[in-house]
Amino acid sequence: MSDFTDNNAALSRNAESSDAPIGSRVNRRAFLAGMGLGGAAIALSPLHLGSVFERNAEEFLLCVGSFGAADAGTLHLLQIRRGKARVLSTQLSERPSALVRHPFQSLLYVANDVSLYRHLPRGTVETFAVERATGTLELVGRQPLSLSATRPRSLAVSHDGRSLLVAAFGGGAYNVLTIDESGLPSAPSTILKQVGRGGHPTEQASAHPSDILFHPRTALAIAADYGADRLDILDPDCEQPDPDNTIVTDRIPCIGGSGPSKIAMHPDGELFVVAHALRPALSAFRLSPEMKPVRVGYASLNEAPTAIGFSSQKDFIFAAHKRGGRQALLTAWKVDPQKGTLQGVSETALPASEIAAMHAVDSTLWIASDRGMIAVELHPETGTPRRSYRVSPIPDLRSMVLL
Amino acid sequence: MTVVVNRKDPRFDTLKRGHNARFPSSDAEAADRILLCSSPEEVAQALHKVVAAGLRPTVRSGGHCYEDFVSNNPHGALIDLSLYNTIGRDGEDGPYRVAPGAVLGDVYLALYKRYDLTLPAGSCFMVGAGGHISGGGYGFLSRLHGLTSDWVTGVDILTVDGKAKVIERRVDKDHDPDLLRACRGAGNGNFGIITSFCFDKLPPAPREVAQANLIFDWATMTEDRFTKVLTAYGDYWEGRGKDRDTWGLFTLMDITSKKRGHFGIYIQYCQPDGTAKDLSVLEEFLNRFDPFQPMLLQAHGSLISRRGPSIAGRKIQKGEQSLNHVREITVRPALDVTIGEGGSGSPTRGKYKSAYMKRTFTPAEASTIYRFYTSDQITAQNSVLSVDSYGGAINRPELANETAIAQRSSIMKLQWQCYWPDASGDQIHIEQLDKFFTDAYTGSHVDAHHQGTPWGERYEGCYMNYPDSDMLRYAYWPELYYGHEGLYPFLQHVKKKYDPNNVFHSSMSVQE
Numbered sequence: 001m002s003d004f005t006d007n008n009a010a011l012s013r014n015a016e017s018s019d020a021p022i023g024s025r026v027n028r029r030a031f032l033a034g035m036g037l038g039g040a041a042i043a044l045s046p047l048h049l050g051s052v053f054e055r056n057a058e059e060f061l062l063c064v065g066s067f068g069a070a071d072a073g074t075l076h077l078l079q080i081r082r083g084k085a086r087v088l089s090t091q092l093s094e095r096p097s098a099l100v101r102h103p104f105q106s107l108l109y110v111a112n113d114v115s116l117y118r119h120l121p122r123g124t125v126e127t128f129a130v131e132r133a134t135g136t137l138e139l140v141g142r143q144p145l146s147l148s149a150t151r152p153r154s155l156a157v158s159h160d161g162r163s164l165l166v167a168a169f170g171g172g173a174y175n176v177l178t179i180d181e182s183g184l185p186s187a188p189s190t191i192l193k194q195v196g197r198g199g200h201p202t203e204q205a206s207a208h209p210s211d212i213l214f215h216p217r218t219a220l221a222i223a224a225d226y227g228a229d230r231l232d233i234l235d236p237d238c239e240q241p242d243p244d245n246t247i248v249t250d251r252i253p254c255i256g257g258s259g260p261s262k263i264a265m266h267p268d269g270e271l272f273v274v275a276h277a278l279r280p281a282l283s284a285f286r287l288s289p290e291m292k293p294v295r296v297g298y299a300s301l302n303e304a305p306t307a308i309g310f311s312s313q314k315d316f317i318f319a320a321h322k323r324g325g326r327q328a329l330l331t332a333w334k335v336d337p338q339k340g341t342l343q344g345v346s347e348t349a350l351p352a353s354e355i356a357a358m359h360a361v362d363s364t365l366w367i368a369s370d371r372g373m374i375a376v377e378l379h380p381e382t383g384t385p386r387r388s389y390r391v392s393p394i395p396d397l398r399s400m401v402l403l
Numbered sequence: 404m405t406v407v408v409n410r411k412d413p414r415f416d417t418l419k420r421g422h423n424a425r426f427p428s429s430d431a432e433a434a435d436r437i438l439l440c441s442s443p444e445e446v447a448q449a450l451h452k453v454v455a456a457g458l459r460p461t462v463r464s465g466g467h468c469y470e471d472f473v474s475n476n477p478h479g480a481l482i483d484l485s486l487y488n489t490i491g492r493d494g495e496d497g498p499y500r501v502a503p504g505a506v507l508g509d510v511y512l513a514l515y516k517r518y519d520l521t522l523p524a525g526s527c528f529m530v531g532a533g534g535h536i537s538g539g540g541y542g543f544l545s546r547l548h549g550l551t552s553d554w555v556t557g558v559d560i561l562t563v564d565g566k567a568k569v570i571e572r573r574v575d576k577d578h579d580p581d582l583l584r585a586c587r588g589a590g591n592g593n594f595g596i597i598t599s600f601c602f603d604k605l606p607p608a609p610r611e612v613a614q615a616n617l618i619f620d621w622a623t624m625t626e627d628r629f630t631k632v633l634t635a636y637g638d639y640w641e642g643r644g645k646d647r648d649t650w651g652l653f654t655l656m657d658i659t660s661k662k663r664g665h666f667g668i669y670i671q672y673c674q675p676d677g678t679a680k681d682l683s684v685l686e687e688f689l690n691r692f693d694p695f696q697p698m699l700l701q702a703h704g705s706l707i708s709r710r711g712p713s714i715a716g717r718k719i720q721k722g723e724q725s726l727n728h729v730r731e732i733t734v735r736p737a738l739d740v741t742i743g744e745g746g747s748g749s750p751t752r753g754k755y756k757s758a759y760m761k762r763t764f765t766p767a768e769a770s771t772i773y774r775f776y777t778s779d780q781i782t783a784q785n786s787v788l789s790v791d792s793y794g795g796a797i798n799r800p801e802l803a804n805e806t807a808i809a810q811r812s813s814i815m816k817l818q819w820q821c822y823w824p825d826a827s828g829d830q831i832h833i834e835q836l837d838k839f840f841t842d843a844y845t846g847s848h849v850d851a852h853h854q855g856t857p858w859g860e861r862y863e864g865c866y867m868n869y870p871d872s873d874m875l876r877y878a879y880w881p882e883l884y885y886g887h888e889g890l891y892p893f894l895q896h897v898k899k900k901y902d903p904n905n906v907f908h909s910s911m912s913v914q915e
Contacts, residue, residue, distance in 0.1 A: 119875035120910050146477065147459075148908045170915075172904055174457075186433070191478045192457035195904040197565030206565065206904040246456045 043171065058082055060361065061132070062403040063108060064368050065096025068396030075110065076129065077137055077336040077403075078373070083364065085373055085391040088135030093126055099401035100164075106130040108401065111152035115170055117144050123152040123168055125177065127184055130403055141184045146191040149173040154211045155367050156221055163236045165212050165221050172196075172207035176236045176247070190236065190247055196228025199257025201240030204229065210261045217269040219348055220249065220291055224260040224274055229253060230287075231260060231274065231293060241399040252293050255279060264308045264317055267345075271296075271337055273317050275305035282308070282319060282333065283338035296340030303329060309358040311336075311365070316383045317342070318365060328352050330371065330376065332384050348385040350374055357400040368397035388397065404578050406439040406486075418483070419474065421466045422529075422751040425829065426474035433474065434461065434481035436853035441486040443571070443598040447561050450596060451569045453480040454906060460907070462596050464503045465531020469684065469755040472592055472909035482596065484533055490514065498556065499602040503533025511741045514605065514832060521608040521741070523548040528742055536600050537590030538868035541809040541816075543653045543671050543740075548606040552587040552806055553797075557601035560586065562594060563906045575601070581824030585854030585897040589867065589885070590903045591914045593894070594901045609677035609737040613685055615730065617697040618667040621777075630769035632695050636668065637763025639691060640792050640814035649684050650795035651675055659787040661777045665698065679734045682719070689730060697730070749870050752826070756819035757839045757869035758857035759793070759810045765848040765861070775839045782835035785828075807884030810863040817857075818869055837873050858883055870911050880911075 010316040059081045067073040073094045079086045097113035110126040117124045121143045127261075128137040143150060151170030157163070157179070163187045174192040177185035198204030208227030211235075215222060221234040233250040254260045259278030266272060274283045282305065284297030302320035306328075310317050315337055321329040332346040343371040352369030359366050365385070373392035376385045408414050418509040420426070427433035438449040453460045455549055459479035461472065466485075468474070473481065486531050488504035490513035499518070508528030511833060512700040514520045523544035525535060537558075543560040548554075557575035560582065564570050572595075575581045582594060590597055636656055643649060655669045717734040764772075793816045803811045819838045823829075841855040850859040856877055858864055864883035865874060874880045885891040891913070898905070898913045905912075 005913060115915075119872075121908070121914055147910060188477070191459065191461050192456075193904075193906065194457065194563070195454055195567040195906060197903060205899065266407060381563055 011098060013036035018336050038318070040063060061088075061130070061135075062139070062343055062359075063099055063130075063137070063401050063403055064373065064394065064397050065099055065110065065202060065399035066396045067095045067097075067113075067369075067396055067398055069369055071396055073112070075137055076392075077110075077130075078392065079135065080361075080366070080391075083375055083377075083391070086299070087392070087394075089137060090126065091137040091139065093128075093139075094124075096126075097151075097153050098155045099399045100157050101130075101181070101401055101403055102157055102183055103159060103161045105131060105161065105183045108403070109155050109157065109164055111166060111399075112142075112288055113151050113153060113169075113398075115150040120144070121150055121171070122147055123150050123166075123170070125152065125164065125185055126154065127288070137346060139370075143177060143185045143187065145160045145175045146173060149175050149188075149191070153208070154213075154223075156212045156214050158214055158219065158236065159216075165223075165236060166236070167209035167212040167223055169208045169210050169226070172209065174212070174223065174232075174234065179326065185337075188201070189240075192234075192247060194225060194228065194232075196230065198226060198227055198259065198278075198374060200259065203227070203259060203278060204257065211263045213263055215269055215291075216267065216289070217305050218291065222263060222265075222272060222293070224263050224276065226259045226261045229258055229260065231263075231290065233293070250292055254283070255281070262305065262308050264310050266310055266337060267335065272338055273297075273308060273310075273335065273336070273342070274318060275308045277304045277306070278303045280321070282342055284319070284335060284342055286340050297335070298344045299333065299342040299344065301331070303372045306365075307355045309360060311364070311378060311383055312362055313378075313383045316345075318360075320358060320367065322354050325353070326403065328355050330355075330365075330367075330385060330388075345382075346384040348388060350376075350377070350388055351390050356398045359400060359402050361402065366400070366402075370396055373397065382399040384400050405441075405445045408437040408439065409573075410435060413534045417482070417719060420750055421468055421474040422461070422750050423467075423469055423474075424752045425754075425826075426468075426471045426710065428471060428475055432471075432477050434476040434479045435722070437481045437483055439483045439486050443561075446482065446484065446487065446596055446598055447569050449480075449482055450561055450563070451667070451705065451813040453482070454563050454567050454569070455540055459908070460596075460906065462533070462592060462907070463531075464533025465506055465529060465535070467527070468534060469753065470872050470909075470911065472870070472911065478482065484596075484598075485531065487598070488516075492518070492646055499605055501532050501536070501600045501602070503531065503537075503597055503600070504848040505532045506530060507532065507535060508742045509888050511738070515738055518605070519608050520605040521737075522554065522602075522605060524551045526741075532600065533597060534591045535868065536596055537586055537588075539588040539806070539866070540868060541793075541797065541843050543675075544609070545797055546650045546792060547673070547675065548654050549796040549799070549802070550588070551809060552590075552804075552808060553802055554602050554605060555583075555587050555600055556584045556603040557588070558583065558597050559599035559601070560590075560595045561902065562901045565903045566676045567904075574653070579781070579901075581893075581897050582901055584805060585807050585894055587805070589890075589894050589913065590807070591867070592909050593898060595907060607677055609673045611677075611679045612671050612673040612735045612737045612740050613679040613682055613732050614672075615670045615685065615689060615732045616667055617670070617689065617692050617730075617819045619695060620665050620698055623696075624661075624665070624773075626770060629694065629773045630657045630764075630766055632692070633764040633769045633772070633864075635691055635695070636790065637760070637815065639688060641763045642790065643687070644814060645794060645798075648794075649688075652684055652688060652792065654688070658772060658776055658790070659786075660784045662784055666776075667697075668692075673737065677737070682732060685732065689732075712783045731800075751822050751824065752829065752832075753823075754819075754821045754836050754871075755869050756836065756871045756873070757866040758817040758840075758844070759813035759863035760769065760815040760817065760857070760861065761812050761863050761868065762814070763859040765846075767848050768843050768845045771839070771843045775842075780835055781828075782832045783823055783837070785823050785832060786819065786836060786839075789818040791816045791818070803888065803890075806899055807885070807890060809888060809890045813863045816866060818866075833873075840873075853879070867911070872910055875910065881914075884911075 096111040098111035149168035175188040176190035194207035195290040210226040212223040258276035262275040280301035285293040
């Protein structure tokens with residue numbers, strides 16, 4: 001049994017104890033108020049966050065989702081041990097485009113990139129129990145999204161584990177799903193229909209929320225809208241919105257026609273980087289004390305980024321680029337966390353055509369690609385890629401999450 | 404001033420409902436607020452606020468939508484147009500205008516009293532003009548004058564552009580003609596909020612109409628006899644009923660359970676000049692059913708007849724009363740008939756289906772209908788299959804390319820209806836009605852790729868104003884409602900152009 005498994009078991013036990021971690025017994029606002037913090041832009045304890053995200057870099061579980069022409073959708077539970085991957089089990093899942101885990105329960109949420117569910121135009125979110133003892137996943141529920149919230153592409157769970165945010169790319173909507181005590185998301189408690197367009201006549205004819213994540217130190221979420229060329233700041237704790245009260249606290253326009261598609265948050269929470277897919281670029285944003293994103297860095301790219309991720313050394317960000325029929329490219333960028341400047345430091349060809357997701361664990365970057373799982377060893381001192389190799393041949397990977 | 408009714412308002416529980424009491428499906432499915440608007444300006448302001456807040460708007464005129472398109476709108480906003488109900492004319496010789504919140508009864512009265520005109524619309528007095536006209540509404544005068552949407556020459560409509568701005572459009576043949584065409588049959592809940600229907604001209608109101616009923620006794624109705632009655636009815640519309648001199652004839656066959664004792668045909672007729680002086684067309688139709696010895700209406704009265712000879716009017720009788728086979732025709736002022744018995748009752752739970760027929764009934768269809776209505780199924784006892792005559796002026800082929808109603812070859816339109824009082828009946832009635840419908844269109848009379856649906860050589864699909872979400876299970880459901888001649892791709896193009904963000908949507912709205 002890995003150290004991480006022990007950690008998680010401890011977390012699960014804590015969740016049932018009287019000194020439960022964030023959100024397990026009190027609501028998010030009450031918890032934060034109890035910490036002497038208030039308002040939407042309150043800081044969470046880094047110590048607390050650390051306990052959730054700690055992993056043993058030598059051995060851990062990873063789940064990847066695949067779908068393609070020959071595969072309607074599969075989740076693969078992988079055990080990563082000393083740089084090698086072993087498939088523990090697989091489970092059917094319809095077009096798993098995004099994966100996210102509950103912060104302290106052994107549950108995995110899967111966005112199903114579908115346009116119809118039970119004949120109605122809507123996407124869905126599946127919930128799987130992660131059975132660590134047996135190395136299996138068990139489907140425990142499938143929750144439809146709101147009407148027209150089709151093709152969800154991104155998920156985020158609040159720090160207290162009580163809200164699941166869904167970015168529905170196809171239908172141009174955000175859904176907030178309340179997670180009950182058993183970990184199952186309910187019907188959408190908030191539905192936010194997005195309206196917008198961008199400069200690209202076909203790709204951006206309407207809003208397409210494509211990525212969403214929670215800020216690590218506040219209860220706010222940041223989302224990228226690929227179709228509307230903007231970032232949306234959401235406060236899911238807002239009371240049910242009405243015409244005078246919306247959960248969108250801010251909208252930040254991006255460069256016209258740029259297509260903001262991915263967001264990577266610096267672990268400190270003070271800076272985040274946005275990948276633009278249509279006018280290839282990376283933008284760095286800092287958050288003002290009022291939690292308003294201010295663009296501080298920008299780097300244009302030659303090829304469209306398909307995935308981005310910070311290194312575990314924090315001040316490097318990696319971007320994967322699609323290059324037509326050629327091998328995908330991994331570029332490394334040095335980020336000045338204070339100024340937000342981006343400085344390219346290396347380029348590495350990868351044994352794949354398209355990269356869907358990446359996560360850094362210690363000195364290795366784990367990459368989900370159309371040609372399988374790829375490990376990129378990072379130089380322990382410079383943080384730049386040293387060598388890459390395929391660790392699993394599973395094709396058509398579209399999503400990944402570390403468990 | 405827009406009236407806002409939220410969940411705390413004592414009016415909310417009443418106003419959240421549609422006419423179909425199944426919706427909202429639950430309290431959680433109801434819209435969180437209802438915005439009652441009294442003018443186009445109020446509608447525009449309300450729509451702007453709703454869109455800016457990221458809420459889904461649904462739009463209600465009369466509230467008679469058969470499915471959940473309007474009343475189910477969790478966390479959303481229901482924009483109610485019922486207080487915006489003006490009927491008039493631009494100047495002395497300008498186009499006629501009908502606001503979406505006007506109910507059909509008021510439309511008939513206003514058009515008649517002010518202009519001596521009418522609209523070939525439906526028979527339910529309380530149905531709102533907004534959904535009815537934009538969805539291709541029809542009624543007793545439609546064989547003579549076409550569909551309501553056939554007469555629409557312009558609409559005022561609010562759309563939402565890609566930047567969330569509400570655009571006020573005055574649409575006609577010279578301005579956004581593609582949107583005009585889309586709103587002439589597919590304008591309900593797809594592209595925007597229609598705030599006014601414009602008609603350059605309207606048909607003259609008829610002076611009088613003749614009415615009659617044919618009642619058939621289930622007790623003597625073998626399957627063979629039943630098949631012959633249906634065939635006689637269908638044959639007429641497939642043959643003689645296509646002749647122009649019959650276009651003033653409209654009939655409605657209501658088939659109900661054997662346990663109700665009888666079923667029948669309601670007939671209404673007026674000549675193209677708006678009178679009912681020469682009833683030879685009507686007599687000819689009635690004669691067709693003499694071999695089946697229809698019963699005297701008064702013996703059974705109110706169950707079948709929604710309109711009829713038991714009321715005052717010029718009466719023409721034929722037959723032997725002693726044999727209980729008397730036939731009675733009543734000629735009445737057309738306005739009395741139009742608004743006299745057109746209430747749609749109190750809200751109740753219901754399920755509906757529809758089919759356009761291009762040919763008469765097959766023995767297989769008749770057999771399915773006979774078996775259902777002579778069975779002990781509870782749904783049979785709670786349902787009625789209405790077989791309306793169709794065609795005539797509706798079937799002018801050129802209208803298929805000018806409007807968004809593709810069905811221009813049908814001779815009958817069928818409406819399956821089932822009603823029940825409470826939620827405990829939902830599952831069984833919805834399932835049994837669906838099975839009945841599916842059985843009717845399963846067999847050699849339907850091509851292999853469309854089994855279970857009214858589509859193919861004999862059929863022309865379904866009617867969007869009688870929406871049936873069960874049809875969503877067929878991947879080709881848009882074909883059922885919009886045909887296969889390119890109308891649906893056209894509507895998709897219009898949708899993308901005028902509602903690029905799909906602000907106006909339902910489970911059966913035009914999709915990408």
